[in-house]
Amino acid sequence: MKKITYLLSLFVLLTAFTCEDEPLEGEFFEETNLSCEIAAQNTQNAAIAFLDVNDDNYTQLCTTYVNALVAEMEFCGDPDGSLQTQLDSLGNCDNGTQQxxxxxxxxxxxxxxxxxxxxxxxxxxxxxxxxxxxxxxxxxxxxxxxxxxxxxxxxxxxxxxxxxxxxxxxxxxxxxxxxxxxxxxxxxxxxxxxxxxxxxxxxxxxxxxxxxxxxxxxxxxxxxxxxxxxxxxxxxxxxxxxxx
Structure with missing residues (x-):
């Protein structure tokens, strides 16, 4: 239940960036530092949660991690390519623990x-x-x-x-x-x-x-x-x- 509550909370934070009436423009990302900070924190939380992954929750935690990385790249950019490297390592989240x-x-x-x-x-x-x-x-x-x-x-x-x-x-x-x-x-x-x-x-x-x-x-x-x-x-x- 604790993990489910956490994931729901993280999902709410992530979807808060994407559920506006108008699409978010690149200029908005550049000017809103607070949004970048929140997106980076979401990625950190998702990375920590992913360390406790198992066969039952792999796809769910992996997908949350992927969404957080994508959001951070949109809001903060990825000048050194480290976020893209993490994203590539996750693949398509098809339950990698069973591979x-x-x-x-x-x-x-x-x-x-x-x-x-x-x-x-x-x-x-x-x-x-x-x-x-x-x-x-x-x-x-x-x-x-x-x-x-x-x-x-x-x-x-x-x-x-x-x-x-x-x-x-x-x-x-x-x-x-x-x-x-x-x-x-x-x-x-x-x-x-x-x-x-x-x-x-x-x-x-x-x-x-x-x-x-x-x-x-x-x-x-x-x-x-x-x-x-x-x-x-x-x-x-x-x-x-x-x-x-």
Missing amino acids: DVEIPGTWLMTAWIGEEAIDLNNDGTESINFLDEMDCYNNETIVFNADNTGVMMSTSFATFMFDILVGTTNEYNYTIECELENENTNISWSQTGNTITIDDGTTVTEGTLNGNQLSLFIPEGFVAFSSDFTVTTIQDLTFVYTKQ
Whole structure:
């Protein structure tokens, strides 16, 4: 019931943009910043809901996500193509969780989904997908072998610092230091239904398979420090990997 209520609420917000007596023109989208903010928030909410997808609700949650992405592209544009990339990955929402996806192969990290949207690149627009906000972690992969072994490959590492903007208590200016690295971690893995269990010898992590995407929940995966190290911001993360 909670999910149904949420989806109905999101549907109302989305249809509020399209049920006017006159069609919305492109000029309207450019001039109405508030509509862009609402559309972006709808996309973030739909992305979070989609992380809990299962066989029964896949088409419904996927369609809601697609509609939110389309609305955000109309109201906000898509200068870097990231929204179109997300839209393409969803396909036609024909219950991707029932498709047979071969786990062996290379999976590329395509999203960091946080708990709250932030503006890491200081461009005035917050995003709940932190990878959209930085030029780091661009080639992080997991290679699953058919013999249930594999390798997690890390090519970069970021440190996040921030300063509280003068005159505010909850607005920040972030600094990101991205360092290149070449770190490979051997893993073993197993699959039970849509659950993928990954063991790196120290930590066991369970991921959820949604079509060609694998989501891994990382508690306190995002940590940022104030420049004087007196304040720390922590969020749980969901790493999303897409089969290549």
